[in-house]
Amino acid sequence: MFSVLLELPEFEVVNQEILSTHYLVYVEKKMDEERCPHCGFHTRIVHDSRTRKIRDLSVLNKPLFLLVYVKRYRCQNCEEVFSSSFESVASHQHYTNRFRQFI
Numbered sequence: 001m002f003s004v005l006l007e008l009p010e011f012e013v014v015n016q017e018i019l020s021t022h023y024l025v026y027v028e029k030k031m032d033e034e035r036c037p038h039c040g041f042h043t044r045i046v047h048d049s050r051t052r053k054i055r056d057l058s059v060l061n062k063p064l065f066l067l068v069y070v071k072r073y074r075c076q077n078c079e080e081v082f083s084s085s086f087e088s089v090a091s092h093q094h095y096t097n098r099f100r101q102f103i
């Protein structure tokens, strides 16, 4: 089976699809604990989740998209809700940091 080597150590690949025009790689963050950006408290309480579609580098001339499973956490200390942060994707960006460096 064809497998994309992501070299993004923060993510675990949970599924992938090879389509005629592009690749889809479903990933989620390995760490299941986040630090609250408001007060610094560490939490594992998941509030909800969604999926972000992120453009990554092309593989064999086909665009590769990451479908990132993003958990939102509720801080047990200050009650704020916040999304997990990623080393390889800035918040509110639709592409990886390495894709931005490449273009």
Ligand SMILES: [Zn+2]
Pocket: 036, 037, 038, 039, 040, 041, 075, 076, 077, 078, 079, 080
């Ligand atoms: Zn907090």
